[in-house]
Amino acid sequence: MSKHNAAIAVTSQSPSGGQLIDSPLNFRKHVVQVTGNNTLDMGPIERAEKALAGLADQFPTWMQDEIAALVGARAMLQYEGLTEATRQRIYLAAHNLRGQAQMMNFPLVGTVSDSLCNLIDRVPIDQLPLPIIDLHIEAARAMISENASGESNGVALKLAAQLGIASEGIIRKSISTEAVD
Amino acid sequence: MNIIDFSVLRTLIIDDNVHTRRMLRAILHGLGVRDIKEADDGATGLESFQTYSPDIILLDWVMPIFDGIEVTRMVRNIDSSPNPFIPIIMITAHAERHRVVTARDAGITEFLCKPLSAKALHDRIVNIVLNPRPFVRTKTYFGPDHRRNASLSSAGAKRIEPDLIDQR
Incomplete structure (x- = not known):
């Protein structure tokens, strides 16, 4: 005792x-x-x-670090193939980005990484569509490199919305396939 | 006026993300917390929990080695933990209802969804200090009694009704 x-x-x-x-x-x-x-x-x-506000001038650099981790995780997936370990690594990087983006004034990067997390989390590994994953990563990378902070960038807004729709569609399809099986 | 002396609270941050740790440390310093230790994964966090004897743990969910849920279960193990009653604030980007329920059932004290804010963290700590929860022990659960937990209830978590306590 x-x-x-x-x-x-x-x-x-x-x-x-x-x-x-x-x-x-x-x-x-x-x-x-x-x-x-x-x-x-x-x-x-x-x-x-x-x-907290005193840290704000470092946020763009920190966002670069976060997206570099995600791009690195994708490169490992390319090298090692889609395994539970590489899936987990990408999820972890996307999840970190999701957690940071809104606070660092990149809310649309947050929307895109949230969509990516949902996709990785809810679609079985053998059905994960790599091209859609790549589109999410490329969109987040472009938003950060173009410094598309806030929510006023029209292209970024449209891109985030379209990726969300695509991701939801894949998740729905995956769930319905599972139900039929 | 209730003036809380945050400087006496020893706080352990367990989070694998260096930027989140920097932000949490900045907020805590702003609140007046002076004694802060950081761990960058669950295993190191558990070691620090044993050696540093914190008053409060700020805990991430998704981490390598042990995740936040596993860490919580080990901290709440009344037979092996040095302080199974320690308040745990889970800080995570997970906002889904089932995640909140999972965290609650593991034994967290407070749940804080990202994005972080100074006020949200302040309010969680103040709640811990001013309104400490009793604990519940059943055959399958040891942890804070969430039956009057406004923060979890407002996040959509199912309340633990008195009748359910014995069935857990």
Whole structure:
């Protein structure tokens, strides 16, 4: 039995053995200082937003790093073939791009990488269409290299929308094939 | 006014992406957190969890070696973990409902969808500090009680009803 089993304070127990337990951790007494009314000090949020904004001039370079990782993962797939490992590597790179893009003011790259993640995640590996994967990667790469930030670039908007439609169509087809099988 | 002294919170960031770690560190510094450790994969993160004794873990989902779900399950293992009650904030680009449910069922405390924002992270930490959750232990689950979890509920997660606790 661990020290936690020994120290657990069970507050209620059901007939079948389920237990409700008070956490022994108490941050409140260590980190909260109450002065007057019950509002929350919002100063830390402002300081954190400022700290984050201070990184913004590095975002274009970081986006270049992220797309380089995705292009590299695609090159490995070309070299090693489509395996679970190469599929996972591409997914990881696309997922990272999806997570970063909107925050780094490349929302359309986020849309394209989200479409790519959905495709890789939901279509069986033996049905994954490499040309469509390549189109996604090339579109994201072009948006970043052309610095198509924001959502005002008409070509990028159209491209992102078309790739999303193509990806959804393939996913739907894959699901219906699976259902028939 | 409730003034939270974030400087006393030891925080462990487990994320394979260096840019996300940089952004999280910037936000945490802005909030006032001073004691921050980073790990770039799940295995290193678990090692740091053992040696660094953090107060809060900020955890990515998709990572090599051990992913965030596997890390959460190991941290919540009451027989082997040095601190199975530690708050875990899962930070991920996964926004689908089934993902939120999977994370909740593994034992995360809070779920934060990317894109990151200072306010969203601040609010999750404040919730952990001001409104600590009790824990639930059944035959198949050990982790925070999410029955009053507004953030997960608003993200579409199925609430754990009292009757279901014993069936998990």
